[in-house]
Amino acid sequence: MSAFPRIPALASRAGTASALTAAMLAASVLIPGLATGAQAATSGEQALKVAASKKGSPYQYGATGPNRFDCSGLTLYSFKKVGKNLPRTAQSQYNSTRHLSSGSRQVGDLVFFHSGSNVYHVGIYAGSNKIWHSPKPGGSVRLEKIWTNSVWYGRVK
Template identity: 85%
Template sequence: MTKGFGMSAFPGIPALLSRAGTASVLTAATVTASMLIPTLATDAQAATPGTKALQIAASKKGSPYQYGATGPNRFDCSGLTLYAFKKAGKALPRTAASQYNKTRHLSAGSRQPGDLVFFHSGSNVYHVGIYAGKNQIWHSPKPGKSVRLEKIWTNSVWYGRVK
């Protein structure tokens, strides 16, 4: 037979519950559980603007490329990132190069899903997408193509996190 945890294993919880009152017992229990087991945090609590933007960009799969377009049905590369982050509650400038200048720059080892991936030639940023994990990005590639998930095809990339 396994032993459960008694209230004595978590000092302070009985006092917390007694102060909470009957209307708040469920809320107190949820808060207490999330403090004890952090992985119980809801998706809404765990979602960052970057992960929200990633989901928004993915929802635009198949939307056609159009130079200068910022959505909601057509996009160029920076138009897609601008749109996705705006919907996630963050403002970005219009162009890929300006977006790079507004992010916190990261190493490849620090990148996370939802970070921006900037493609460059020398010091010139020419394309941007949203990192999706597993060396892939969501982006709006070029005329005749549509928003898609694609493998990063070059090492000439920089990473940035929207502040």
């Protein structure tokens, strides 16, 4: 009998740990600012992962998933998957969140695009001034830089 009978099992566990570490590093590249390691992910960060997993899903007006989305359908779907309820439209979602300054925004918060007092688009903040969103007809779910200063931020309660 070997003096080191547990080495294969330990090597196997180390391989699994390495694979998990690699997966977290890959996720942090896909989702800038995402918590890693022992930090517990907020519901917003969890919803962001859900939205990112829908990358490439086509835009469809009024769609709430699981394979097609409009902007507020993607946010509704993503938060619902992590146990949070949101209303259906971007304006209603804005009205139901805790409003934040841009300096207080965090990964997983909602970003609301507005014209005057009218909210017309929503995405999930991914850090580095980027959002995951379902942009428009002919587009698909993607990570994109915030293109305007006419945005408000909200945190799902």
